[in-house]
Amino acid sequence: MNGEKMIFACKRVASPVAYCALSIKRGTRHEPAQYNGMAHLMEHMLFKGTEKRSSNSINNVLEREGGELNAYTTKEEIVLCATVLREDLPKAVDLLAELAFTSTFPQKELTKELDVVYDEIISYKDSPAESIYDHFETLLFKGHPLEKAILGEKRTLRKIDSNLLKEFLAANFIPSNMVFTVVGNIEEAAFQKLVQKSVNKYCRTSLQDGSSRSVEAIPNRELDSDPGYASEDRKIASEGCSSLKIGTPFQMEFTKRNHQAHCIIGTSAYSYSDGTRRIALALVTNILGGPASTSRLNNVLREKHALVYNIEANFTPYSDTGVFSIYFGCDKSLISKCRELVYKELEKIVTVPLTERELKNAKKQFLGQLFISQDNAESQCLAMGKSIMVYGKMFPFEQTRKQIEQLTAEDLLSVAQEVLTKERLSELVYR
Numbered sequence: 001m002n003g004e005k006m007i008f009a010c011k012r013v014a015s016p017v018a019y020c021a022l023s024i025k026r027g028t029r030h031e032p033a034q035y036n037g038m039a040h041l042m043e044h045m046l047f048k049g050t051e052k053r054s055s056n057s058i059n060n061v062l063e064r065e066g067g068e069l070n071a072y073t074t075k076e077e078i079v080l081c082a083t084v085l086r087e088d089l090p091k092a093v094d095l096l097a098e099l100a101f102t103s104t105f106p107q108k109e110l111t112k113e114l115d116v117v118y119d120e121i122i123s124y125k126d127s128p129a130e131s132i133y134d135h136f137e138t139l140l141f142k143g144h145p146l147e148k149a150i151l152g153e154k155r156t157l158r159k160i161d162s163n164l165l166k167e168f169l170a171a172n173f174i175p176s177n178m179v180f181t182v183v184g185n186i187e188e189a190a191f192q193k194l195v196q197k198s199v200n201k202y203c204r205t206s207l208q209d210g211s212s213r214s215v216e217a218i219p220n221r222e223l224d225s226d227p228g229y230a231s232e233d234r235k236i237a238s239e240g241c242s243s244l245k246i247g248t249p250f251q252m253e254f255t256k257r258n259h260q261a262h263c264i265i266g267t268s269a270y271s272y273s274d275g276t277r278r279i280a281l282a283l284v285t286n287i288l289g290g291p292a293s294t295s296r297l298n299n300v301l302r303e304k305h306a307l308v309y310n311i312e313a314n315f316t317p318y319s320d321t322g323v324f325s326i327y328f329g330c331d332k333s334l335i336s337k338c339r340e341l342v343y344k345e346l347e348k349i350v351t352v353p354l355t356e357r358e359l360k361n362a363k364k365q366f367l368g369q370l371f372i373s374q375d376n377a378e379s380q381c382l383a384m385g386k387s388i389m390v391y392g393k394m395f396p397f398e399q400t401r402k403q404i405e406q407l408t409a410e411d412l413l414s415v416a417q418e419v420l421t422k423e424r425l426s427e428l429v430y431r
Helices: 038-045 055-063 086-102 107-125 128-140 162-172 188-202 220-225 231-238 272-289 296-304 332-351 356-373 377-391 397-405 409-419
Strands: 005-012 017-024 068-073 078-085 178-184 216-219 251-254 260-269 308-317 322-331 426-430
Touching: 005 188, 005 220, 005 377, 017 086, 017 377, 038 068, 038 078, 038 107, 038 162, 055 068, 055 086, 078 086, 078 377, 086 178, 086 188, 107 128, 107 162, 128 260, 128 322, 128 426, 178 188, 178 377, 188 216, 216 220, 260 308, 260 332, 272 296, 272 308, 272 322, 272 332, 272 356, 272 397, 272 409, 296 308, 296 322, 296 332, 308 332, 322 332, 332 409, 356 397, 356 409
Parallel strands: 005 178, 005 216, 251 426
Antiparallel strands: 017 078, 017 178, 068 078, 260 322, 260 426, 308 322
């Protein structure tokens, strides 16, 4: 794809509320290491002034209509999103495009916002149950672009000025890196016109001879015949070693002034491109420590032994690898007992295949959770953008259901043995 095309996706629902999002395929991993935290800082600064609006004016555009404007940053994307009444959708689409293409990053506002981000970092460090996840990935992915923390550090953030943010915006916030999505009561053709009008209003793409060319909004379904889309992610996934060979195992412990001990046990895992194995690992993760109180780890450590209040397993895929983790917090005197029980459950999932009944129940529960999570229009809107950025298309839920239902006990045992063997596991403890 060239730089004058932007992908959009529209799902029509009968609702007076519309959800729209502009997803940019640029996040923490794409920022220069010496400016760690730039992507997240940019997300903040997008709201601090454009070529025609002040920060106060930006906030008023949708909020005075009862709408909401928000954004977030991950290691691989920045997302701007808005929730509005259906009749205010044109304003929302126009504002998101304005923020993405004409933000000015006033130095005075940047100086103030840096203090806000510094405070956010301090607040995060005061929550070990959250900060331990970033610390774990920093250690696991040392030397890899994913090692960088999303919030960055004060020493790297203080190097960033308005000009650096403008350069990052110009190089990365281009139509071919973006996806516009909406879930609301609007037809695809009407949404296409909104996107095309707003993007062309603010995005100025230039040719070598100095002339300009308009941006064309392309429906996501037309990507099936375009092998170039998402080619960067495919290139990342194919370079070098496999997703499981990224990351070096470690065992580390840090003394903290906490009342509670915190522990993560985990390893590198499958990437988005790992297909059936990725889905199988997601199911294994749910069996071990999903949100249900009947998950194995919750049942053993909380219900049976009353050792923890919270224990959970998570699997997060990235473009070229992923991370599997088990987190728990407990009394400092109980850390050894908890770890022992966690490793016993991991040994069981690696060596003992599920019975037919266990597999059936696990699939039913997992599918139910997925259905419920997708019964939210905002979640659907964000998921649409993510899917298109990663795969170049949206997958019908029925396709995902079929993939889950086709998994066998042998499939789950195989991925558990490939990912969760003890020699692959790393451990980080805050004591």
